[in-house]
Amino acid sequence: MIVEVKVPQLPESVSEATLLDWKKQVGEAVERDENLIDIETDKVVLEVCAPQSGVLVEVVHQQGDTVTSLDVIARIDVAATASASPKQSAEQKSETIAMPAAKKLAAETGVNLNEVAGSGRGGRVLKEDVAAHAAKPAAPVAAPMPQTVAGDRPEQRVPMSRLRQRVAERLIQSQAENAILTTFNEVNMQPVMDLRNKYKDKFEKDHGVRLGFMSFFVKAVVQALRKYPVVNASIDGSDIVYHGYYDIGVAVGSPRGLVVPIIRNADLLSLADIERQIADFGKRAQDGRLTVEELTGGTYTISNGGPYGSLMSTPIINPPQAAILGMHAIKDRPIVEDGQIVARPMMYLAQSYDHRLIDGREAVLSLVAIKEAIEDPTRLLLDV
Numbered sequence: 001m002i003v004e005v006k007v008p009q010l011p012e013s014v015s016e017a018t019l020l021d022w023k024k025q026v027g028e029a030v031e032r033d034e035n036l037i038d039i040e041t042d043k044v045v046l047e048v049c050a051p052q053s054g055v056l057v058e059v060v061h062q063q064g065d066t067v068t069s070l071d072v073i074a075r076i077d078v079a080a081t082a083s084a085s086p087k088q089s090a091e092q093k094s095e096t097i098a099m100p101a102a103k104k105l106a107a108e109t110g111v112n113l114n115e116v117a118g119s120g121r122g123g124r125v126l127k128e129d130v131a132a133h134a135a136k137p138a139a140p141v142a143a144p145m146p147q148t149v150a151g152d153r154p155e156q157r158v159p160m161s162r163l164r165q166r167v168a169e170r171l172i173q174s175q176a177e178n179a180i181l182t183t184f185n186e187v188n189m190q191p192v193m194d195l196r197n198k199y200k201d202k203f204e205k206d207h208g209v210r211l212g213f214m215s216f217f218v219k220a221v222v223q224a225l226r227k228y229p230v231v232n233a234s235i236d237g238s239d240i241v242y243h244g245y246y247d248i249g250v251a252v253g254s255p256r257g258l259v260v261p262i263i264r265n266a267d268l269l270s271l272a273d274i275e276r277q278i279a280d281f282g283k284r285a286q287d288g289r290l291t292v293e294e295l296t297g298g299t300y301t302i303s304n305g306g307p308y309g310s311l312m313s314t315p316i317i318n319p320p321q322a323a324i325l326g327m328h329a330i331k332d333r334p335i336v337e338d339g340q341i342v343a344r345p346m347m348y349l350a351q352s353y354d355h356r357l358i359d360g361r362e363a364v365l366s367l368v369a370i371k372e373a374i375e376d377p378t379r380l381l382l383d384v
């Protein structure tokens with residue numbers, strides 16, 4: 001009996017996907033729920049698993065093909081026996097430590113993954129590793145006459161991934177449709193750093209996760225959004241939609257680019273709950289295993305450029321949200337306290353907002369509320 005392998009039902013927001021690399025070849029045995037191929041959407045990389053055990057007898061669509069929901073991409077004979085045991089070549093072994101985007105780029109550029117040194121976790125080969133390898137100048141070819149070595153001014157043309165294309169579209173959409181302004185402030189991180197240093201060991205021992213700064217900012221943002229609901233709202237046509245919940249997006253870097261998984265109902269979560277979700281999102285973002293649902297929705301976004309050294313930026317709103325907070329690097333700077341100049345660990349904050357919906361007063365006061373909560377963390381406990 002022949003069983004069809006189909007593309008999963010994609011969400012309404014995802015119209016099509018691109019096939020990456022097949023894990024199995026025609027004639028090889030497959031097991032039920034074994035991953036046959038990864039498919040890339042504009043949000044995530046999804047696995048397509050074998051619906052039943054058998055032998056892969058036909059591949060309908062090849063790597064790089066564009067597919068839509070429920071398209072048939074392969075067929076399995078559940079009654080057949082594999083003609084030969086699959087041989088795991090060196091290239092196949094390398095695929096187990098290469099990220100999907102890296103394997104796709106390697107196929108497009110003709111790079112042998114066995115020759116690429118992986119810089120990712122556990123030696124995984126990232127897309128950036130493949131791009132750097134492909135950009136290396138070619139070795140000079142022996143010739144009787146002196147000649148210029150190819151690659152003095154190297155160029156490389158690589159198709160944009162679906163995620164990068166979608167990010168580009170949304171950025172242009174955001175700038176075209178929103179009246180974006182940015183308000184700035186700075187926050188003294190000393191109180192949160194003191195609190196964190198005092199309790200971080202016990203926190204990690206009791207909760208099994210490290211205490212970072214992001215959970216404090218998520219809590220501070222929720223408190224500010226409660227005070228100024230319009231910052232948590234969105235525009236739908238000629239209507240303003242006030243959201244009675246707080247779904248906070250946290251921007252996370254991944255080999256495929258920036259993704260924004262959503263912490264749902266952040267107002268109901270503890271600092272430990274938030275830290276666990278952020279840690280989980282970060283790990284699965286590196287592995288390309290975030291789900292479409294986890295990347296959909298959100299009422300407000302936090303982006304942190306600090307780990308990369310950013311001192312100041314103007315973040316772009318993630319539509320249909322109306323505002324976004326930009327965190328930055330913590331630097332010791334001189335400030336005045338009680339008439340004395342002292343050095344304190346300071347961070348610049350930037351909140352971009354849609355001026356069609358949010359007036360300057362609400363934008364400034366909500367950012368001040370975030371600043372005050374961070375500078376006096378007891379506010380987060382007392383909700384004042």
